[in-house]
Amino acid sequence: MKKCFAAGILAVCSLVVPAAADGQNFQKGDYGFLYCHMSGRGEWTAYAISRDGLNYKDILAGDSIFSPAEKALIEGGTRDAYITRKHDGSGYLMVTTDMCVGRSKKWHNYGINLLTSDDLINWDSTTFDFRKGAEIFSDKDAADPYTDYSSILRVWAPQIFWNPEYEWGDGRKGGYMIYYSLWNPADGEEYDRMYYSYADESFTTLTKPRLLFDWGYATIDADINYLESDGLYHMMIKKEGGKPGLFTSTAPALHGPWSLPVDDDYVDFEGNKKCEGVSAFQIPGEDGWRIGYIEYSSRPKRYRICKADKYLRNFNSPVDIQGVEAPQHGSFMRITKEEYDRLEAMDK
Secondary structure, X not given: OOOOEEOOEEOOOOOEEXXXXXXXXXXXXXXXXXXXXXXXXXXXXXXXXXXXXXEEEEOHHHOOOOOHHHHOOOOOOEEEEEEEEOOOOOOEEEEXXXXXXXXXXXXXXXXXXXXEEOOOOOEEEEEEEHHHHHHHOOOOOOOOOOOOHHHOOEEEEEEEEEEEEEEOOOOOEEEEEEEEEEEOHHHOOOOOEEEEEEEOOOOOOOOOOEEEEOOOOOEEEEEEEEEOOOOEEEEEEEEOOOOOOEEEEEEOOOOOOOOOOOOXXXXXXXXXXXXXXXXXXXXXXXXXXXXXXXXXXXXXXXXXXXXXXXXXXXXXXXXXXXXOOOOOOEEEEEEOHHHHHHHHHHHO
16 A cells, blocks of 8 residues: 655545455545544534544534434434445445434434435435335335334444445446344344345435344444455444454455454453444555544543554554544544545634
8 A cells, every 4th residue: 555654644645545346435535534423412423534543623613514403304313424435436425323312312213314415515315214114115025124114123323335246126236235233123133133225326225124144142333344455344343242342253245144253352442341333444554454433431431543453453552532522433534635625614
């Protein structure tokens, strides 16, 4: 990978990493980073920008970048924001959990939001209320995972992965895999399990949920990356039961089979404190990875970033994120100087 550092600060160069043949989200930009996240002050989506990936400054003082009530048409809250570029670099995509505990007083929700933007500032949203069942999905005649969708109680933490090999019924190739956890207890589901659907290039449609894996206990907050270092898909995830920590799993293909979590090499720095919302990203010029996560059982909560090697193993050196007033579950995207300047101008 081309080195893009000068005197410890990101220098300007024109690194663009195209999508791998095995699938990967489009990467572009070596000037800085966008941290797009749920605010710890409320259930809205906030921005912070950074030159080095560790030291950030809030945009709009950490307030919402759009009206959550307008974008999340079920509960009016946008949690767990995940942001990435369109696969061809023509714009931006975001997914959020449609949920507002502050209003409902329940840790339940019923759907997700798919958002698109041309400039990172103005966003259009499509809301999917899973309780409505087959009518909201583009493949209405496909098999259903549930006999009754109306009893779904969780649709949590969606993320996006571009899959160029996905084939639609009409022969089109390429789709955005949206993966998330579902829980439908009245339909016989005992715990949260990981599912996936596909969105087309318009990012306004969604296929019916398909089970990604079931390890026999609740799992949430999955984060998938393809690693050129070993040619495998790597997933970091929170296990809701058993040994605390943030674990990693691998698969030879995007849909699996996913291995059982590695239990002797995982993010365990916080001991028995509760952690979730993992997000792995790379800094240009480094072979290894950085992993952000929220340690939410302390008061105040702590958002941490640690290191891992090029195989997304050997986790080490955790530090607190700097410059973000209320960090929470979110994601990181590399950005260009033009994008950095545009976001910075939002404060003016």
